[in-house]
Amino acid sequence: MIKFARPIVNKRVFSKIKGIINKGIFVHGELTNEFEKKLSSYFGLNNEKLLSTSSCTASLHLYYLSIGLTENDEVIMSAQTHVATAHAVEACGAKPVFVDCELKTGNIDIEKIEKKITKKTKCICITHFLGRPTDMRKVNRIARKHNLKVVEDTALSIGSKIGRKFAGTFGDAGAFSFHPVKIITTGEGGAIILKNKRDFLLIKSMKSFGYDIASPNKRKIPGSYNVNSFGLNYRMSEMEAAIGIYELQEIQKKIKIRRKNYYYFIKKLQNLKNFKILEIGSDKTFSSSYYCLTLILNKKSKSYRDRVILKMKKMGIQLSIYYPHPVPMLNYYKKKYKYSKNNFLNSSKIAYNSISFPIAPHIKFKDIDYMVKQIKNIIG
Ligand SMILES: Cc1ncc(COP(=O)(O)O)c(C=O)c1O
Numbered sequence: 001m002i003k004f005a006r007p008i009v010n011k012r013v014f015s016k017i018k019g020i021i022n023k024g025i026f027v028h029g030e031l032t033n034e035f036e037k038k039l040s041s042y043f044g045l046n047n048e049k050l051l052s053t054s055s056c057t058a059s060l061h062l063y064y065l066s067i068g069l070t071e072n073d074e075v076i077m078s079a080q081t082h083v084a085t086a087h088a089v090e091a092c093g094a095k096p097v098f099v100d101c102e103l104k105t106g107n108i109d110i111e112k113i114e115k116k117i118t119k120k121t122k123c124i125c126i127t128h129f130l131g132r133p134t135d136m137r138k139v140n141r142i143a144r145k146h147n148l149k150v151v152e153d154t155a156l157s158i159g160s161k162i163g164r165k166f167a168g169t170f171g172d173a174g175a176f177s178f179h180p181v182k183i184i185t186t187g188e189g190g191a192i193i194l195k196n197k198r199d200f201l202l203i204k205s206m207k208s209f210g211y212d213i214a215s216p217n218k219r220k221i222p223g224s225y226n227v228n229s230f231g232l233n234y235r236m237s238e239m240e241a242a243i244g245i246y247e248l249q250e251i252q253k254k255i256k257i258r259r260k261n262y263y264y265f266i267k268k269l270q271n272l273k274n275f276k277i278l279e280i281g282s283d284k285t286f287s288s289s290y291y292c293l294t295l296i297l298n299k300k301s302k303s304y305r306d307r308v309i310l311k312m313k314k315m316g317i318q319l320s321i322y323y324p325h326p327v328p329m330l331n332y333y334k335k336k337y338k339y340s341k342n343n344f345l346n347s348s349k350i351a352y353n354s355i356s357f358p359i360a361p362h363i364k365f366k367d368i369d370y371m372v373k374q375i376k377n378i379i380g
Contacts, residue, residue, distance in 0.1 A: 002371065004318045006362040010246040020238045027237055028215045028357075035241035037192055038248050043166050049201050050193050052241060053207055055064035056177030058234035059192035060125070063151055063173040065230065066202045069094045069346040073122040077153075078108035079326035079347040081127040083355040085153050086327045089125075097121070098328045098339065103346040104279050106294070106322070107134045113142055123149040128157035128167045130322060130356075131258075131291035136162055136170035151175065156322075158183050159255045159289040167192055178240070183254060183289050184247035184368075186240035206231035254361050256288035261359035261368060265293050273370040274298050274380045277355065292356040294322060297379065302352040308378055309355060315374045318355045324332040 020026065032052055040050045052060045069075070071093035077085050077171025080101035089096045099112045106129040113124060124143055126134045136152070143150045150171035154160075158176050160167045178189035194200045208214035210231030219225060236244075249256075259282075266277055278294035297305055309319050326347035328339035341348055357371055 002317045002358065002367050003362065004320045004356075004358045005360055007180045007185045008361055009185070009243055010250065013243050013246045016101070016242040016245075017239055020242060025238060027235055028217070029238040031238045031241040032236055035186075035236070035244045035248070036191075038245060038252070041249060042251065043169055043193065047192065049195075050191060051204055051207065052198065052244075053190040053192055054149070054234045054236060055084075055188055055190040056153065056175045057084040057088055057190070057233075058207070059173075059175035059190045060151065060153065061091050061232075062203045062206055062234055063175065063192060063194075063199070064088055064092045064094070064123075064207060066086055066199050067122070067149060069122060071095075072120060074120040074257055075124040075125055076113055076116050076121060077327075078127050078129070078218075079328050079344040080106050080108075080129060080323065080350055081153065082155065083162075083327055083330060084155070084325060085125055085127055086333065094122070094328070095119035095120075095337075096333075098326070098344065099127070099218065100344045101347050101350065103296075103349060105132055106130060106278055106280075106350055107132060109261070110135060110138050110142070113139070114146075117146050117148070118144075120146060123151060125151040125153055126171070127153040127155075128160060130278065130280045130294060131157050131289040133157060133160045133162050133286050133288070134168035135222055135285075140170060144252075149173075155179075155182065157289050158293045159251055163285065163289045171337075172196070173199065177193045178244060178247070183291070184244070184251050186236065186244040186247065189236050189240045189244060202229060205229055207234040209233060242288070255289050257289075257361040258359050261363050261365075262288075262290045262293055264365055265357065265359060265368050265372070266362060268368065269295075269375065272376065272380070278350070290359060292320065293320065293359050294354050294356045295375075295379075296350060296354045300349070300353055305353050305355060311378045312355070312374060315378075317371055317374060318358075320358075321351070321354065322356050323351060325351050331342065 049126040069092040074233035078323040079098040086096040152174040154168035159315040174193040178186035275295040
């Protein structure tokens with residue numbers, strides 16, 4: 001079976017994990033600090049800008065908690081994103097407001113953002129879709145004009161850049177995921193980059209229940225702490241951080257393989273006509289981190305698309321869908337806010353007519369040749 005994802009983690013991590021077990025320090029340890037330092041240096045950031053977390057969802061939720069997002073607030077986001085982008089807003093009792101995406105890239109249609117801004121809008125959350133970053137300069141211009149915060153959901157796009165600057169470093173906050181299907185993994189895990197020190201210090205405490213002194217070995221009287229703010233347990237463990245340290249050493253290599261696979265794949269698909277390829281490749285203004293290869297089928301029928309996925313599965317190819325519904329069309333959001341599908345035509349086309357192929361480092365050119373052969377057989 002050609003799997004959609006199969007994380008390849010450096011085996012040297014085994015001895016590190018053995019060391020953690022022998023030492024008996026599983027949280028609040030040196031490796032989490034080391035991972036945070038190394039990740040900061042990858043992004044070219046100074047101290048006190050980046051924190052590890054337990055997931056991208058946790059990162060988003062922590063940021064919204066830190067700015068005091070409540071039921072009177074709205075956050076604008078793309079309809080074409082993972083449900084976590086919206087759930088993090090819902091978790092604060094606030095309302096996600098959805099904007100359709102561009103059909104060409106799957107990124108939010110920036111031209112449609114301003115129309116959705118109301119007195120209640122507090123924030124714009126940008127999902128960088130499938131490794132291709134959104135034009136953050138344009139987004140920041142809109143945000144400055146309306147005095148809004150900007151969050152970047154960079155779950156799928158660590159390593160992508162706009163100009164020379166990494167996606168996730170343009171907004172007030174950038175959230176990252178290290179789930180096993182992502183560009184690099186820590187098992188489960190995440191990180192958050194913060195522009196200002198106040199947010200950094202507050203979130204540092206909030207990811208550990210709001211403790212005044214989070215790390216037990218920094219407390220003068222063992223076991224004694226106070227709580228200065230609301231908080232949750234959104235920490236990364238030492239085992240996860242150990243995996244992350246090795247993954248970071250290989251991030252450039254991993255993105256390079258993805259890039260090679262992507263261009264090899266699209267070259268082989270050149271003369272085929274029954275689909276369009278979602279454009280996530282780099283150009284002069286940005287570089288992609290190449291999450292997957294997505295085809296939008298010309299035949300506009302969800303049941304046809306689903307049949308294609310099942311036929312591919314039969315032929316030993318595991319596909320995925322990014323994402324299976326526009327978020328406002330998911331049962332929970334549809335019931336609650338009564339959005340109409342007609343407002344999200346591009347997102348619907350991608351959600352209901354697309355299929356995504358793997359291009360991660362476990363994929364070899366011979367796998368791509370096989371996938372192309374099956375595309376020719378099944379889609380034509
Ligand atoms: C755009 C986006 N945001 C957030 C998430 C959630 O990430 P995590 O599983 O780390 O919470 C995902 C997961 O796939 C995602 O695709």
